[in-house]
Amino acid sequence: MLRKILSIAGKPGLFKLVNRGRNMLIVESLQTGKRMPAYSRDKVISLGDIAIYTTGDDIPLAEVLELVNKKNEGKHIDIKAFADDAAMRQYFAEILPTFDDDRVYNTDIKKLFQWYNQLLDAGISEYKEAEETEESQSAE
Numbered sequence: 597m598l599r600k601i602l603s604i605a606g607k608p609g610l611f612k613l614v615n616r617g618r619n620m621l622i623v624e625s626l627q628t629g630k631r632m633p634a635y636s637r638d639k640v641i642s643l644g645d646i647a648i649y650t651t652g653d654d655i656p657l658a659e660v661l662e663l664v665n666k667k668n669e670g671k672h673i674d675i676k677a678f679a680d681d682a683a684m685r686q687y688f689a690e691i692l693p694t695f696d697d698d699r700v701y702n703t704d705i706k707k708l709f710q711w712y713n714q715l716l717d718a719g720i721s722e723y724k725e726a727e728e729t730e731e732s733q734s735a736e
Contacts, residue, residue: 598643598658598723601626601715605639610714613642626718643711648704649696657708658723660692664712665721667691672716673709684709 600613602623611623614631621634634640647654664673667690678684681702688695688705715721 597720598661601643601720602634603641603643603711604634607638610643610711610718612718626714626720648692648708649699650692650694651696652694655692660708661712661715661723663691664708665723668712670716670721672713675706675709675713 602611602613602621604611604623609628610626611634612626613621614624615622617633619636621640622631623634624631643657646657648657648660675684678687684702684705685697688700688708715723
């Protein structure tokens with residue numbers, strides 16, 4: 597699911613990949629539903645390609661979002677409720693205790709929580725790919 601959800605530098609919010617054109621992508625805002633082109637010059641990244649630094653192997657964003665969802669019981673995170681950045685980091689440490697404190701910045705954690713809230717608003721609460729789920733079931 598996250599493979600088709602995109603972040604575009606300089607544009608607020610998340611976008612869903614609708615179609616591919618020549619030298620551009622057609623994307624739809626998760627917040628407004630408006631469609632627009634994203635050109636090859638835009639810095640576009642799929643949420644499926646993002647991972648969080650840990651003290652061991654990096655953890656894919658989908659797994660981290662699952663942990664956030666479990667911790668919050670499927671509810672939004674009130675980012676403004678954190679007294680300061682230290683409180684936000686401490687909360688994130690409860691979710692992912694092995695995150696790399698040196699390489700994961702406060703802005704990264706805040707962006708993760710914002711994306712989580714935006715995905716919930718868009719009705720997306722399943723973060724892992726269907727193929728991954730099928731592969732893990734067939735391996736058992």
